[in-house]
Amino acid sequence: MRDALLRSASVVALLLLWEVCARAHLVSDFLLPSFSVSLARLYHDIVAGDALLGIGLTLYRAFTGFALAAVGGVAIGILIARVPLMRWFLDPLVSVGLPMPKIAFLPIFVLWFGVFDEAKILMVAFSAIFPVIVAAAAAADGVDRTLLWSAQSLGAGRQALLWQIVLRAALPQIFTGLQVAMPIALIVAIIAEMQMGGEGLGGAIMQSMRFADSPGVFAGILAIAVVGAALVRGLEVLRRRLLVWHPEGER
């Protein structure tokens, strides 16, 4: 209990330090608008509706791209694990694609898909899919043989084997891949918005910066911080819910 107080105290202390430094004009207002000014600005933007629209658009792009990466990545990963030809073809491509800085492809996505939602969402999906593929392939590879054999001897067909055994046994590791992919999706969504423009938190922050409107920049960052924390925590909660049956849930 005392620990919890001390711990939240350090966050409060940081915010206070920010506020005091700004108010005492240790740095100029332009470089560091105070926390209260930034928060008031965020509140103002939310009431005016701009901030909610921006948050919604950024979430929509990050989440749609993430969902594409999740579904596509799991499908490709399981194909790699179960179909030898797919493994031969895709394994080297994935092992090159995983460490490659996908962000460099941004101008290519602009050339191919324009600067609107489609390009942003596909850029997010392309950046986030590789960790999911790798996690799903490794997870499906690692499924306990005895599980497969018992299911088969009980008469499970290929379909049932895939949906009821492989996918479920692989779920914890797949989820770890998704938890790696989610922050990447957000990072890339923000970069795509900053570079391609349009509404959304990334574009809004960039716009504020161009107009030297620093409270606007910091208000945007507060909004993104909340969105990021909500998504990361949300995945953790979902993991505990989905994996209640798994031994890891007993911790």
Added chain:
Amino acid sequence: MRAVALRYAPLLLLAALWEAAPRLGLVDAETLPPLSAVARALVGLAADGSLALNGWSSLRNLAAGLGLGIAVGAALGLTMAWYRPMEIVFNPLVRILYPLPRSALIPVMILWFGLGAKSKIAAVFLGSLLPVVLGAFNGARGVEPVLIWSALAAGTSRRAALWEVVLPAAMPEILAGIRNALALSFILLVASEFLIGQRGMGYLISFLGEGGNYDGMFAGVLVVSLVGFLADRLYLGLMGWALRWRE
């Protein structure tokens, strides 16, 4: 040798497809220039010096930001695990800042440091810091207490125990954290070069793309992808070498 050839045959297949598709008119050569045209553009970029100029700028800023991130991150993570007050102060801050997508901080870096190398280095530093902090912190916390107790009982000072027992034992996780930091630092570097411009591979790619020189743009993307991939492979090799004392 044959095994390697067979393993990487799909990459060659993809390259052949890349060359053939625009030549056969399956895709527009404007949207996907054939590989040979991209290779020619690459030679051109190397000959006129723009590859060396921008590549050097990128490498320098990456090394500076990542180096700073590793040094500060490892020091912070280790001391957080070793001194309880440090842990109480910094752990909550790390947890609160961890989910913040670091790319959102690039505009703040531009406000603070202007349109130049300093902003790019600062962005790379912020991108690489937390994975190293977490690696060092978790690694140092996971050290078996028995190891530390025996060192202290044998008369080692606390400071020496940190250097000679905790640091080596935490090394695998620190190195794994640095690998994450390496990947993130490439993202932050290229993104900040897109946004700040002036110099660097990210700038070169978007400059060529905006000028309609798509052959050159693809060549730049190819170079960045290749360097990122090779950096990771090189790092994995170094990591294996550094950890060779572990069984």
